[in-house]
Amino acid sequence: xxxxxxxxxxxxxxxxxxxxxxxxxxxxxxxxxxxxxxxxxxxxxxxxxxxxxxxxxxxxxxxxxxxxxxxxxxxxxxxxxxxxxxxxxxxxxxxxxxxxxxxxxxxxxxxxxxxxxxxxxxxxxxxxxxxxxxxxxxxxxxxxxxxxxxxxxxxxxxxxxxxxxxxxxxxxxxxxxxxxxxxxxxxxxxxxxxxxxxxxxxxxxxxxxxxxxxxxxxxxxxxxxxxxxxxxxxxxxxxxxxxxxxxxxxxxxxxxxxxxxxxxxxxxxxxxxxxxxxxxxxxxxxxxxxxxxxxxxxx
Numbered sequence: 577x578x579x580x581x582x583x584x585x586x587x588x589x590x591x592x593x594x595x596x597x598x599x600x601x602x603x604x605x606x607x608x609x610x611x612x613x614x615x616x617x618x619x620x621x622x623x624x625x626x627x628x629x630x631x632x633x634x635x636x637x638x639x640x641x642x643x644x645x646x647x648x649x650x651x652x653x654x655x656x657x658x659x660x661x662x663x664x665x666x667x668x669x670x671x672x673x674x675x676x677x678x679x680x681x682x683x684x685x686x687x688x689x690x691x692x693x694x695x696x697x698x699x700x701x702x703x704x705x706x707x708x709x710x711x712x713x714x715x716x717x718x719x720x721x722x723x724x725x726x727x728x729x730x731x732x733x734x735x736x737x738x739x740x741x742x743x744x745x746x747x748x749x750x751x752x753x754x755x756x757x758x759x760x761x762x763x764x765x766x767x768x769x770x771x772x773x774x775x776x777x778x779x780x781x782x783x784x785x786x787x788x789x790x791x792x793x794x795x796x797x798x799x800x801x802x803x804x805x806x807x808x809x810x811x812x813x814x815x816x817x818x819x820x821x822x823x824x825x826x827x828x829x830x831x832x833x834x835x836x837x838x839x840x841x842x843x844x845x846x847x848x849x850x851x852x853x854x855x856x857x858x859x860x861x862x863x864x865x866x867x868x869x870x871x872x873x874x875x
Contacts, residue, residue: 583673591674595737595783601774603666603718607657608774611720614655615686615797619645633856637693646695647856648686651799658684662801667716668830670778671803675712678806678831682706682713682816688797689728694790696728696869698753698861699761702802703781704744705752705847706816710840712805713781720797723770727796728788730769730777733761736784741843750847752860754784756868763868788869803829809837813846
C-alpha cells in the first residue's frame with residue numbers, strides 16, 4: 577500500500593464512506609488573495625457584454641453596465657495563478673491520497689454567486705455528465721471566500737456516492753439534474769460544506785450535491801478542479817470530448833498515462849440526447865421542472 581502524503585487514515589475512511597472531505601485553510605491566504613485579483617480582472621471582461629461567451633457565463637441579473645458573472649469557464653487557461661495552484665502540492669497531494677499517483681485533469685470552472693442572488697445549482701451527480709470506465713474521479717473545491725450557509729455553499733448528501741446513478745433526464749432529454757422527490761432522497765440529510773477562505777473540499781464524482789441561492793450580502797466564489805485517475809476513460813456519449821490520445825495525455829497532472837482503461841462495475845447512464853440549451857450546467861438545468869431550490873432556504 578502506498579504511503580499517504582497528507583491525509584490521515586481517518587480522513588481517507590471518511591471520504592470512502594461519506595463521499596467528501598474538508599481540509600480547512602489548505603491554501604495559503606496569499607495564494608487566495610492572488611486568485612481574487614485574477615478573478616476581478618476576468619470578471620471585468622463582462623462589462624459591456626450582452627450575452628455569455630466561451631470564457632464567461634453571465635447571471636440572469638447581469639447588465640452590461642452592472643456586470644454579474646456566475647461562472648468563469650476553464651479558468652486555468654485564463655489565469656496563471658489558477659493553473660499554478662492546480663499543479664501545486666496544496667491540491668495534488670490530497671488528490672493522490674485518494675486517486676493514486678497517476679492523475680489527469682478533467683476540467684476546471686469557477687462558480688460564482690453574486691451577493692443577494694447568485695444562481696442556485698440543482699441536485700445532481702457529476703458522473704451523470706461525464707461517465708467513465710470507473711468512478712475514481714473527484715472535484716476539488718477551493719474556497720475563495722468564507723463559505724457559510726447564507727451565501728449558498730455546496731450542499732452534499734453523505735454516502736450518496738455509494739448508491740445509484742440517478743436519472744438526470746426530463747421528458748426524455750438530459751437536463752443535468754435529478755428529481756429528489758421522485759428518487760426518494762431525503763434532503764434533510766444534506767450537509768453544507770462550509771469553512772473559511774483557503775479551505776478545500778474534495779467530493780466524489782457520484783456524490784449528490786447542489787447549492788442554493790446566495791441570500792447574504794457577500795459574494796461566494798468556488799474554484800473547482802475536476803480530476804480523474806489516469807486509467808479512467810470517458811464513455812462514448814459523455815459530455816467529455818477529447819480529439820485524440822495526444823490531447824488526452826497532455827492533461828496528465830502527475831504520474832504516467834496509460835493505454836489500458838480500468839473497467840469497474842459502476843452504474844452508467846449516458847447524458848443524451850442533449851438539450852437545445854447546451855451550455856453550462858445553469859443552461860442545461862433550465863429544462864428541469866421539479867426544482868428544489870426555488871425557495872431561498874436550501875433545505
